[in-house]
Amino acid sequence: MSIKDIISPFSVWKRAAQKPWTIKDPINDRPGAENYRGFHKNDFDKCVGCGTCEDICQNAAIDLMPVEGVETDMGDSGLRPMIDYGRCCWCALCVDVCPTGSLTMSNDYTWVTDDPEDYRFIPGADKKKWDDCEKGYKRADNFQLIDFERIKMKELGVEERSSPFIEMVKGYSKEQAIEEAERCLECGICVARCPAHMDIPEYIKAIREDDIELAVQILYKTNPFSASCGRVCTHHCEDVCSLAHNGEPIAIRWLKRYILDQVSPEEMAKVLKSIIQTNNKKVAIIGAGPGGLSAAYYLRLLGYEITIFEGNEKGGGMLRYGIPEYRLPYDQLDKDIDYIASLGVKINYNTRIGDEVNFDDIYNSNDALFISPGLWNSIPVNITGEELPNVISGIDLLNKVTNNEEIELGSKVAVIGGGNSAMDAARTAKRLGAEVEVYYRRRIEDMPADVEEIVEAQEENVKFFPQTTPLELKKEGSRIKFIWGKNKMERKEGERPKPVLIKGETFETDIDTFIIAIGQKADLSFLPEKINNNLETKWSKVVVNENGQTTVEKIFSGGDASNNKADAVSAIADGHKAAVGIDKYLNK
């Protein structure tokens, strides 16, 4: 110790003369950093109420609550996160996992209120002083905690697939399926969107846990056509997947297919363990399409004796006769139908009502009827020349291909329409060796067909002529002179753009076959007049109530004949709904 040690400490006085570091008004003089984790904000335009924030919050500080002015609809749970600042630790994990990016934070430091209840609030709904604050914590672009990229499934290349009718998309391997299933956030938005309300998060969870048996059981609770739906479902569930807002949705359809691919037809009974106790009541079903067979399946499980009448040689309806084999191989459809038949459902094929059997006999000998005849009559385009021999409908073409009939399309084909049926017809014609042109009255982006169908058709060299209207067909030797006009799109506020023919802009194309695929309608002529008169229809669709019951008490209906969805999964949902409805009706 020295004298220096006694004097040196007095140097602290030097700092007494300096400007202090303390800020008098820290909140205003020094705002929070750009990136500060302050108070929560929620952009209601983006939020879909998926609840991932609630799920990830380790303090259980987030609850999803209904909010006035936010409606539940397809793809939005109608709920919004409410945050409890008595529990929140401001870790911002909720911000980082938010799949839509709606949840962010402001950079405000302080908030004082005298009402403790205020500290539990719904960001976005309850107005706060920081709502317009631009700065604050947001998920960085190069940082993500959820997986936005889908596991790719193997597909045949364009060259390999364009001629043969073999399945185009190869299934997932076990590793791929589990990896894809791991991306799921289990929000359940998809369940509400699925017409059959399949328990999607649960069967995806079963895949993750590699419990295929459980997965099959979950599928069959709401859908006995899972092998087929796993291939051709319109998968509206994927459109609303919460991951789809900033990335690729879960491949729900392919995962469903994966489950059924793991179970052979022989193992189905072992896995599903269906026990049937017959209740001696009889239900007849007209039409062995997805709607009729689903109704048969669920009614059979309830103990009813089921007889199905089907006009075609085989079951499956439009799944067999309306969808080409490269999308849905027949053995997969047979797998679904065979299992339903194995439960003791009697299916009479090649049996047309009126020809082979009498409707009244069926009506009188059964306790209830379910009619799902499907849409087999093509809607005409209403132009001159439509009666020419080389004019066929898309459904006829697909039907003939399924029945292995000989088809002569010639070298050039025009397909009219923009839906999935038009795409199927066009791609089938392409596979039969013709040059194919698709004519559609609106723009390509307005086409009701699935995007992948359009893209794949383009890859296969199908030519598209959007904004066109067919005007006339003229016979020219063995060929047809197809005259068509160009459309312009007219926009009215709040309405879908409408195609309007541009006068004077007409073109001619020489073609061999003209395929109409603009829509189909039901043929209800098999019903006796007395019933037909009592059966209410609207826009040529059979009207049903919430139980699937028609205005004729004993008759229930479903599928394409009664709904406007025109897809298999809606028909399946109808079948299930009507099965429950019939059970209620017969046990009231």
Place this chain on the structure above:
Amino acid sequence: MTKQSKSKYNNFKVDRSKFPEMENGKPVIDLDSHKYTKLWQGPQHPGVTGNMAIELTINGDEIVQAKTHVGYLHRGFEKLLERRKYIQGFTIVCRICVPEPDTNEYLYSAAVEELAGIEIPKKAKWIRTLNLEMSRLASFLMWLGGQAGSLGMGVIGQWTVGMRDFWLDLFEEMTGGRIYHMYMIPGGVRKDLPEGFVERAKELIVETRKLLFDIEKALFNNAIFKSRLKGLGIIPPEMVDEYGIVGANARASGKEYDVRMNNPYLKYPELDMKMITSTGGDAFARAEVRYQEIHQTLDLISQILDKLPREGEIQAKIPNVVNWKIPTGETYVKAESTRGEHGFYVVSDGTKYPRRVFNRGASYTHAISVFEKLAINRSISDTAALLVSLQTCPPEIER
């Protein structure tokens, strides 16, 4: 030993090493003899380093027995972690040490990454190294103020805590939080460094060095500081391994052990640094070692800022965290905190939740076994200085 007072009543004049009488390592104290007083220091006491209490048995002002009592802030972190998904853990572990949360964040993430077989990108490693050194600096600055404050020199505490706040400003820019940064997350870090961060950090290093120069004059050339700390709480070299003493406490007793150099992690192997040791073994030697380590840390931060890559990924590809399962396994990872070797032992049973997370903090040894031994025969006025000189952190004792 320090120079003693010449008063004839002073107990310290004679050799007190035989007092109190020891039996089986415990002092023999007859409380009914009325020679002893029980005194509690803490749990609410500025002279204790946090929420813990010391039960002192004193004879006059001489401590004959010290017992550390904990349990005042037990939040059960290790148990909580067993009920949290792997990704949720980083929000909890930081709370294990308030002044220096980042070591916990890093180790938890590193353990999860090791079990999951993830290698984080180069830039994330550099940012993590920077984050850890900044956090060491912030913790040291707090200690420095505490050490001076424990001897009554409050002004140093005002300076260092003030300077620490400027570093916390940088933390705020970098991580979005001032105290609990929650920035190092399994897989990498959450954000890139903001614009101009490197320049601002470099300016602050210069300011901090200026402050340290002033502190050196006021504290390390201070007769009171020296006389109070010299000879206080001597840790003989043979005690280091016996008690499991680590960090600056061990290095001040001549033990050459620093996890950053003995078991290098992140980008430490690419940094130029030397082991700082002393042979004094007393509180003053520890203070000197820590003081030099503050300079070392500032030097490391400058090196990191120079070497930090501007471009690059900040996160390795990780699966969806909601369903993240970690393969079965166990690991122990360690890093050098300001208090010494800090470790995390994590066991996974292949599910979404850790089976066991164990945190090894240096304070358990330092604040209980070591302190209880070093306090005997010291004056009650030395307890605060002694505790701070061991740089203990109570939340680390009870995870």
